[in-house]
Amino acid sequence: MTKANEAANIPREQPPGALAASGLEARRVSVSVSGKLLIDSVDCTVERGTLSALVGPNGAGKSTLLRALAAVELPSAGSVHFGEHDVLTMPRKPRARLTAFVEQDATTDSQLTVEMVVKLGRLPHQSLWEADSKDSLSVVEDSLATVSMTAFRDREFHSLSGGEKQRVMLARALAQEPQLLTLDEPTNHLDIAAQLDVLAILSGLTEHGVTVLAALHDLSLAASYCDHVIVLSGGRVVAAGPTKDVLTEALIADVYGVRASIVANPVTGRPMIGFSPA
Amino acid sequence: MSLFSRTAFIAGVSVLSLAGCATGAAPAPSPDAQPETIQLSNCGVAVSFDEAPERVITIKSSTTELLLALGLGDRIIGTAFHDGPVPDEWAAEASGLTSIAERVPSQEAVLDREPDFIFGGWESNFSADGAGERADLEALGIHTFVAPSACQSAEQPPKLSFDDVFSDIETVASIFRVDASALLTEQAAQLAAIDANGDSRTALWFSSGSDTPYVGAGIGAPQLLLDTVGLNNLAADIDATWAPYNWEAVVDADPDFIVLVDADWNSADKKIGILEANPATANLSAVKAGRYLVVPFAASEAGVRSVDAAASLSAQIAELDG
């Protein structure tokens, strides 16, 4: 097993925040639920402005870790910093302006329209009773445009397809104008075209300086789009670093128990992974 | 509570519902001959008596007092649901009677006494969770009877009159093969002697309630008593024996007198308190002047004390006019 620290080339003693321009930095994050240790003293880093994938087999704890990093469910131990912000201890609203989290499979019984859902993302920027400002509305417009859902703005959310819903939830997260975006399996239940769409959008975001960390179950997709990857297994980081270096056939065999062969995609030139039983 | 449980509960309470008395006239048996068997229709139920009952249970004061007035106290083996103090003339005898329940007796308590006749003051006294269904009791050889003026399901008098009240007394007397003529003559005389000194003034018959007053309405004993003393009932137009009313109408009418029904659980004093505490009714002329007429609860329903109640009202009016 490759040591996470060695692969990422970060000296252990580095004090938090020293890399002011650095992105997300999590140290010794542990999550314990009902006495069960789900995440075991995880250290991980995501460079600012990059798209990183969090991969690992089912039950590795990806969702749990993401929620801890997004401070949606506070971890039992450890610290999470983003730039000079201490994510876990900062007040809620500023945190929601800093980081946005997109859950798996968002469902609602409510009859909110697409536009209303995206507007929810402006909550961290508004006080309870003020009206929607022009700025707010234009942010909402931009978010809708980014995910190509502008035409759907008056449709009821629950009437959309899985892919459309996912894009709307993404737009909502974008409306928060976050610097850090974490997503839990954003490509779940999507057809291929939709999956590629979402990842293209996420890629595009990094060009605007947004740091993106997405849990992905599809290694090929991760290999294709993400420059960095963090591999989680049994609640521990088993490898982290540039995708090319980390996602090796040896590691995949080790973590997933299958044989992989990595070739270059004839169209894009990016890594493409083929699987076969061990 | 949820809509469902509330509905179920209301249904349950309605079963137990105890409306005030209503009247029902039972066709009087042929008065001349002393037929072997007396057959009657009582609140729509056919009953027949081959002989006078010997072991009687009475439910409600009205029935107990009627039998005492007819000199039949020795046949009463048990009473239930005592409504209030018994008038002096029967007090001694009444105190010797056995009470088998404070309220409606259960069927077992009744059967335990092995009666041959149960005389109920309200039709609802005879129900499965009360003294028993009339048909069931009949099958056990126990005759049942409801004070005809109190019939509700059938044979309710369209408007209670003293004829109805007297006919009730006669009917019961005939069941027991006794002569009620002395009692009836006395009552008729007392009735005739009542001075209708109400002089067409207005009155409210205040039975109970605080936010919504529950009043004597147009066709029952309250109306009869008010008519007898010459008072106009505010609620005379309502086609019911007792009915929920409203304070606004009372204040608007500003009645000359307020009749207060005095019961253990809801005394006349309590009602005065309610009238005085309500800022709108506190200004009623009858309240400010204290023009209250008190009727004991047991006498407020049709029965052997009705004439007496009317006489008492007249006397109280005279005293207030004094």
Next chain:
Amino acid sequence: MAKVSPLAFGAALAIALLVSVTVAVTIGPANIRFDEVWRSIASHVGFGVSPLTELRDGIVWQLRMPRVLTAAAVGAGLALSGAVMQAITRNPLADPYLLGLSSGAALGAVSVLLLGAAVLLPFAAFLGALLALALTLLLAGSLGAITPSRTVLAGIAVSALASAITSFVIFWSVTGDSYREVLSWLLGSLSGARWPAVAITMTAIIVIGIPVMLTGRLLDSFAFGDVQAASLGVNVSATRWGLLAASALVTGAMVSVSGAIGFVGLILPHAVRLIVGPSHRALLPLSALLGAVFLVWADTLARTVFDPREIPVGIVTAMIGAPLFAVLLTRRKSST
């Protein structure tokens, strides 16, 4: 049917409320002219002299005015509480009485009514409501972490218990026609609303209700569940408990005054939703306004339709509201 603009609907409702109060106070079994009614009211707030006798003036100022104002406040409070409960529990069938509040209040009220101490009624009812709520939360908490569904289930259990005890108390001790008063309270009635009731209900609306009406945005954030709400920067548990407590206090205050008037809190928020859409920012204040207008008219009907008899307003709200909702529902279905 295109959704109506919330602002337009709100303005319409506000005007409707003003008109309703103005007109309802002039309606009643006693025949008093419109101008006489309002001159009488004016005289009590310092303008001019009442044209009515002291007694008839009492009808307007001691009976009708407080009753109409109380009806408006209670209607607003119940509708608002209903909307909040539906949002917090994410259950469209939630009503203000969900957590044992009305059953607890009923037990308190009935006990006091049958003991003959009617003067203590509002306190007993309020106390009963809060005790039932405490019991509900205790029960929900004993099952583990308190979640909305656990709280609802615990509320059902506590309601059942309180109802059973109430029924027992009634059957055991009801005498004569005291059951009528009890029934009237259980069905919900405004016939006892005098100025103290106005004070209680208006205070609840102003002090608690209005701040709650401003939290619409927070409730919207709950649409996708706790995790998403937290990611939007909302303090999920503080919001949930705060709103629950506020709703319980408002409901408790209303129930202590008028008994458990049904239906208002359950259906009116849905009616508003059908008209202006699901955003809570609009839903909360509009539900309150619609609730006020609705109950003012329901109570006016309750005290005049069988003139001079009065029926409990709870009967009217049930009988009018259900068909109304059905109509709104079919209208919406046919247009989409």
